[in-house]
Amino acid sequence: GENVEQHPSTLSVQEGDSAVIKCTYSDSASNYFPWYKQELGKRPQLIIDIRSNVGEKKDQRIAVTLNKTAKHFSLHITETQPEDSAVYFCAALGEGGGADGLTFGKGTHLIIQP
Amino acid sequence: KAGVTQTPRYLIKTRGQQVTLSCSPISGHRSVSWYQQTPGQGLQFLFEYFSETQRNKGNFPGRFSGRQFSNSRSEMNVSTLELGDSALYLCASSPTTRSGELFFGEGSRLTVL
Numbered sequence A: 001g002e003n004v005e006q007h008p009s010t011l012s013v014q015e016g017d018s019a020v021i022k023c024t025y026s027d028s029a030s031n032y033f034p035w036y037k038q039e040l041g042k043r044p045q046l047i048i049d050i051r052s053n054v055g056e057k058k059d060q061r062i063a064v065t066l067n068k069t070a071k072h073f074s075l076h077i078t079e080t081q082p083e084d085s086a087v088y089f090c091a092a093l094g095e096g097g098g099a100d101g102l103t104f105g106k107g108t109h110l111i112i113q114p
Numbered sequence B: 001k002a003g004v005t006q007t008p009r010y011l012i013k014t015r016g017q018q019v020t021l022s023c024s025p026i027s028g029h030r031s032v033s034w035y036q037q038t039p040g041q042g043l044q045f046l047f048e049y050f051s052e053t054q055r056n057k058g059n060f061p062g063r064f065s066g067r068q069f070s071n072s073r074s075e076m077n078v079s080t081l082e083l084g085d086s087a088l089y090l091c092a093s094s095p096t097t098r099s100g101e102l103f104f105g106e107g108s109r110l111t112v113l
Helices: none
Strands: A004-007 A010-014 A019-025 A032-038 A045-051 A056-059 A062-067 A072-077 A086-093 A102-104 A108-113 B005-007 B010-013 B019-024 B031-038 B042-050 B053-057 B064-068 B074-078 B087-094 B108-112
Touching: A004 A086, A010 A019, A019 A086, A019 A108, A032 A062, A045 A056, A045 A062, A072 A086, A086 B042, A102 B042, B005 B087, B019 B087, B019 B108, B031 B074, B042 B064, B042 B074, B053 B064, B074 B087
Parallel strands: A010 A108, B010 B108
Antiparallel strands: A004 A019, A019 A072, A032 A045, A032 A086, A056 A062, A062 A072, A086 A102, A086 A108, B005 B019, B019 B074, B031 B042, B031 B087, B042 B053, B064 B074, B087 B108
């Protein structure tokens, strides 16, 4: 089945700086890659996603890039703000015969230092 | 539109007992997925139900089971509880099956003593 690796597990940046979180996946047939944000004590929420026919997608201060050849995708947050502090999960939706559903990375705890 | 509702929010059980968790999806959503969240393992897929049928299943033992009713509400059951089953169990709904765009509930936090 699909395997998603996510790095780093913890990322601390100064407010206003950029943050980058990277993920790799194993199933070359995967074609949908969402990112979820989970604030402390709250539910995960979808913040951005990308499909395999697109290389980059932006939404205000966040962007996601996808390299299908290398099987990795990244989340970029610019001009970080205190409310960006949360755990971020990348995920991949496989198309293989195995019924894995949405496979998540183990998460990145993003800390925004004032 | 009401969000995904999970009950109970918190529960404490002892080893060997069983537990049933409930999830009411967003109105109109027919797919319900369940995930186990633990600090070390992140979000792990348990299973997905769509139109009362289990469509996908993760790599969990047979002690974990679920079902979906005709109104799309879902339940999951864990029998013969073990200490390692302590976790936050998240339910997520979506309009269609095998969707990556999930709407999560607040979760049911299970503690096994």
